[in-house]
Amino acid sequence: MNIEKILAISGKPGLYELKIQTRTGFVAESLLDGKKITVDLKANVSLLSEISVYTYEAEKPLAEILNSISKKEKNGPAISHKEDPATLAAYFKEILPDYDEERVYGSDIKKIINWYNMLQAKGLVNDEAPKASSKEESVTEEKPKKAKASKS
Known part of the structure; x- marks a missing residue:
């Protein structure tokens, strides 16, 4: 079960999925009815994964x-x-x-x-x-990159 992008927003019923971050907050989609809302940075928001x-x-x-x-x-x-x-x-x-x-x-x-x-x-x-996504990401990021062949 991946709940890393699932949010509980204080004062709002249900759960929300984080969609996009903006300069002033983020956009979340309700799991109840699918409506998108904008949430500012002052809102009390909890990630279920935390x-x-x-x-x-x-x-x-x-x-x-x-x-x-x-x-x-x-x-x-x-x-x-x-x-x-x-x-x-x-x-x-x-x-x-x-x-x-x-x-x-x-x-x-x-x-x-x-x-x-x-x-x-x-x-x-x-x-x-539960998956440890941070470990998976670090493993994929540590792969050595191929050096570009220089033309002589």
């Missing part, structure tokens, strides 16, 4: 949690985010057994499950491990 969830030992990246849900549901939809808080907490406990119950709120669980279902509905979900 979000982590507290566990008792360390923070766990959101991509890993979404992959765990995907494996559990065999790439299908998860339970509704509108279930009662106890059901959502029990479901999340199956996905991430060691999450910090004092620092991960019910609203966080609801949001994560809602995000998963949005991504799944758009076909952006698979059960592969």
Whole structure:
């Protein structure tokens, strides 16, 4: 699952895909209805790839949690985010057994499950491990370039 260009914008419903950066911000496309919006640099925006969830030992990246849900549901939809808080907490406990119950709120669980279902509905979900794209890019960039042959 590649969530590197997926955004959550504070005050806007749903998730957005980053399309183009501009001088004053960027253009994003809604995953809900496909409408494009312009977002200025003052907006509170979170990349899903930068979000982590507290566990008792360390923070766990959101991509890993979404992959765990995907494996559990065999790439299908998860339970509704509108279930009662106890059901959502029990479901999340199956996905991430060691999450910090004092620092991960019910609203966080609801949001994560809602995000998963949005991504799944758009076909952006698979059960592969998250890719380390920065490592892949550095490997391709380090290939030696051929020297130009000089004419004599």
